[in-house]
Amino acid sequence: MIALLYGLLVGAALGLTGGGGSIFAIPLLVYGLGLPMPEATGLSLAAVGLMAGFGAMVQRRNLAWRSGLVFAAAGMLLAPAGAALGHALPAALVLSAFAFLMGYVGWRMRRGQASELPTGPCVARADGKPGPGCYARLGAAGSVTGILSGIFGVGGGFIIVPALVFVTGMPIHRAVATSLLVIFLIACSGVTSHVLQGAVIPWQAGVLFVAGGLVGMLLGGRGRERLSPERLRVVFAYAMWIVAAFILVRNGPALFR
Numbered sequence: 334m335i336a337l338l339y340g341l342l343v344g345a346a347l348g349l350t351g352g353g354g355s356i357f358a359i360p361l362l363v364y365g366l367g368l369p370m371p372e373a374t375g376l377s378l379a380a381v382g383l384m385a386g387f388g389a390m391v392q393r394r395n396l397a398w399r400s401g402l403v404f405a406a407a408g409m410l411l412a413p414a415g416a417a418l419g420h421a422l423p424a425a426l427v428l429s430a431f432a433f434l435m436g437y438v439g440w441r442m443r444r445g446q447a448s449e450l451p452t453g454p455c456v457a458r459a460d461g462k463p464g465p466g467c468y469a470r471l472g473a474a475g476s477v478t479g480i481l482s483g484i485f486g487v488g489g490g491f492i493i494v495p496a497l498v499f500v501t502g503m504p505i506h507r508a509v510a511t512s513l514l515v516i517f518l519i520a521c522s523g524v525t526s527h528v529l530q531g532a533v534i535p536w537q538a539g540v541l542f543v544a545g546g547l548v549g550m551l552l553g554g555r556g557r558e559r560l561s562p563e564r565l566r567v568v569f570a571y572a573m574w575i576v577a578a579f580i581l582v583r584n585g586p587a588l589f590r
Contacts (some may be wrong), residue, residue, distance in 0.1 A: 348553020382520025415483020
């Protein structure tokens with residue numbers, strides 16, 4: 334039941350923010366369910382990937398397939414490298430780095446959403462389709478997302494959404510939907526890498542976690558339509574900073590042993 338509740342919280346956060354909410358999965362799995370970092374990373378990727386796949390299916394009419402698949406292909410290639418790096422590093426170091434990542438995501442959310450960023454659509458062909466330069470930028474952003482996903486078990490929506498908006502100039506709602514497709518595909522690669530490297534994924538808790546997450550995504554999607562975006566950004570930013578501070582306090586001493 335605790336795994337179901339935690340999945341509900343992560344799914345609601347993902348549905349509310351459209352990217353960045355899944356970053357709460359690792360702290361809940363490590364400190365809430367008491368899972369070791371390698372198991373938590375694999376389960377987080379599997380759960381977030383399934384939630385994102387469900388969300389992409391629901392929003393399939395808004396998907397930018399061409400840009401999404403290019404972004405995801407690069408991420409899928411680099412996710413195994415991230416997973417290998419995550420397994421090689423001490424758990425305390427990975428968790429501490431994850432806390433700084435949470436702090437950065439909180440700062441980005443507090444500052445504003447991707448729709449407020451300057452856009453630079455890289456359309457370089459006469460037919461209006463993305464040119465080689467656009468694909469190169471999407472691939473570079475996808476590579477960074479894949480590495481982070483492999484190391485930390487996060488979806489990377491906080492990178493994908495602004496990257497899609499900045500590179501292609503697509504509307505924010507389409508970027509959010511496309512980011513869910515990208516998260517799903519990169520997560521598949523990351524989970525496979527973790528399993529091949531010997532990580533044991535607690536599927537019994539994972540089923541409940543995912544079930545709660547799917548319900549949470551539906552609730553979060555409805556809540557996003559009713560609540561003020563500015564208020565949501567502020568609440569999630571401060572929540573991430575609090576969790577990040579907690580992780581650093583818990584893991585700081587282990588870094589200097």
